[in-house]
Amino acid sequence: METLQFKTNIKCGGCIAAVTPFLNGDENVETWAVDLENPDRVLKVETSHSPEEIQELIKKAGYVAEEIA
Numbered sequence: 146m147e148t149l150q151f152k153t154n155i156k157c158g159g160c161i162a163a164v165t166p167f168l169n170g171d172e173n174v175e176t177w178a179v180d181l182e183n184p185d186r187v188l189k190v191e192t193s194h195s196p197e198e199i200q201e202l203i204k205k206a207g208y209v210a211e212e213i214a
Contacts, residue, residue, distance in 0.1 A: 151210035164206040
């Protein structure tokens with residue numbers, strides 16, 4: 146498992162509720178959290194997925210995730 150970080154357009158609790166089924170429903174996602182206090186709305190994901198796979202999950206939920214190097 147590695148921890149990946151993404152800049153997102155997830156803005157509020159409602160947005161988090163929208164992405165929750167996608168991230169919680171994935172067996173390769175261990176833990177995740179969005180920092181709504183950060184202007185970049187940083188999503189941290191502990192996962193065995195590649196960054197592209199996480200970006201695809203977020204996209205399916207209707208949001209954008211850009212990996213932070």
